[in-house]
Amino acid sequence: MLTSPTLIWFREDFRLADNAALSAAARDGSPVLCIIILEPEPPQGAAHDWWRDGAIRALDAALQEKGGRLHVLRGRAEDLVPALAKVCKASAVHWNRRYDPAGRAIDTAIKTQLKSHGTEAHSFPGALLHEPWTIRTQADKPFQVFTPFWRAARKLGDPRPPLLTPDTLTFAPFPETDQFHCLYPEEFNLLPISPDWAGGFRETWEPGEKAAHEHLALFAEDTLRGYSEERDYPAAEACSRLSPYLRFGHVTPAQLWHAAMQADASAQNKDKFLAELGWREFAWSILFEQANVATRSLRPEFDALPWRTDPKGLKAWQSGRTGYPLVDAGMRELWHTGWMHNRVRMVVASFLVKHLLLDWRKGERWFADTLVDHDPASNPMNWQWNAGTGVDAAPFFRIMNPILQSEKFDTEGEYIRRWVPELRRVPASMIHAPWAADQAALKACGVTLGRDYPHPVINHKLARERALSVWKNFRGN
Ligand SMILES: Cc1cc2nc3c(=O)[nH]c(=O)nc-3n(C[C@H](O)[C@H](O)[C@H](O)COP(=O)(O)OP(=O)(O)OC[C@H]3O[C@@H](n4cnc5c(N)ncnc54)[C@H](O)[C@@H]3O)c2cc1C
Secondary structure (H helix, E strand, O other), X not given: XXXXXXXXXXXXXXXXXXXXXXXXXXXXXXXXXXXXXXXXXXXXXXXXXXXXXHHHHHXXXXXXXXXXXXXXXXXXXXXXXXXXXXXXXXXXXXXXXXOXXXXXXXXXXXXXXXXXXXXXXXXXXXXOOOOHHHOOOOOOOOOOOHHHHHHHHHHOOOOOOOOOOOOOOOEOOOOOOOOOOOOOHHHOOOOOOOXXXXXXXXXXXOOOHHHHHHHHHHHHHOHHHHHHHHOOOOOOOOOOOOHHHHHOOOOOHHHHHHHHXXXXXXXXXXXXXXXXXXXXXXXXXXHHHOOOOOOOOOOHHHHHOOOOOOHHHHHHHHOXXXXXXXXXXXXXXXXXXXXXXXXXXXXXXXXXXXXXXXXXXXXXXXXXXXXXXXXXXXXXXXXXXXXXXXOOOOOOOOOOOHHHHHHHHOOOOHHHHHHOHHHOOOOHHHHOOHHHOOHHHHHHOOOOEOOOEXXXXXXXXXXXXXXXXXXXHHHHO
């Protein structure tokens, strides 16, 4: 039995199962000292912080069941990890990899420091199906188009089988020294206080590995069977809703992959679901190469597009008061629960960029602050895809019609009524475009436009023409 501890540095991998860093230490038999660091960079969104608080508490509880603790520190990892390793005489530090360029740079610097002090540093795969550098074109370049990317990824075969939670773990005590301050939960400062806007989050979500697996089991046993047909219908609750659990590493994509493969569902449903995990991989493969994916258009010529400035329009979009019921339902779902259905994310993103002609980065930032699943790779990649500024993106001139999208994907208006209660008595025939309805009939349903529900912030036809004309002039430059 080894006696000097292994420091397990948890990051966004709040789990005990399929945790390669932890399992390797358990195999060695060395006592573990489990830490997490609230790093100053990158600044995280408020919704992310809400989830992070729950994730820390859930992981601490899971470690307590095993006889240990999660020690929470605040500061720069470059300072804390090597110093703590030294003080507790760690034989090694383990972590699961992060893949963003800034995080990788920090980890490389820490590895060098640790090694120079004679401490081993081991990093392990975890958050992706395959390490990003293993999926490259024949010319050894990153893929720019999803389909060949995914074909190449699938050729690598199934991801490794997930690791089980270690049966036994022994824990090292946190060193008794004033050099480090372990935070008590009330010192995390991650929860909103005044006002406490997280009531809807609490009703909707339970962070943690246990909740993630309950969610996954239900999805694999039931929802997956209708996934490919129904996933686009926001009222149907037909997608996995696993995105925040993946984001915080309560589950790994390898666990999802194997659960889906073993499920009693058709190959079509399984393939569709795995391909969505593929989009997540693709997004990470882009961020792995390009640090500025959230701040620069991947097709740089788009940074010269004459975006409008329209604080009122932006506010109407953010608060779900554009007068377009499907857009408003999505934005209110986001505000209330920290999550929005994928189809509706596409509609609201297209609306901001094409109808309001506002810079996609404004939408990206809003999502970054309000999504519990905000992901630094998937969020900008999807915004750029919808804006037409990204790699393998929908062209700018493809403008989603929010009325047709609403009629097609929320035909009965069920989703709209759930999130826009002032329209709850409006029948399906009028709910998608209330301004076009007979106003007396609308009034009979309790809605006077401009009083109970807003007039549209912009006429759809005019908005479309304006976007196309800006696009044509822009291309002509
Ligand atoms: C403008 C915009 C912004 C987005 N921002 C994020 C984000 O910050 N974080 C995030 O996880 N997803 C983001 N997405 C992708 C997608 O909307 C969510 O992953 C999905 O809605 C999550 O729901 P789910 O878990 O039920 O997905 P499912 O349909 O059950 O899919 C399973 C998993 O596959 C991944 N996935 C699915 N679709 C995509 C996609 N288009 N791109 C990347 N990964 C995908 C997710 O990890 C998801 O949990 C965004 C999409 C758009 C259009």
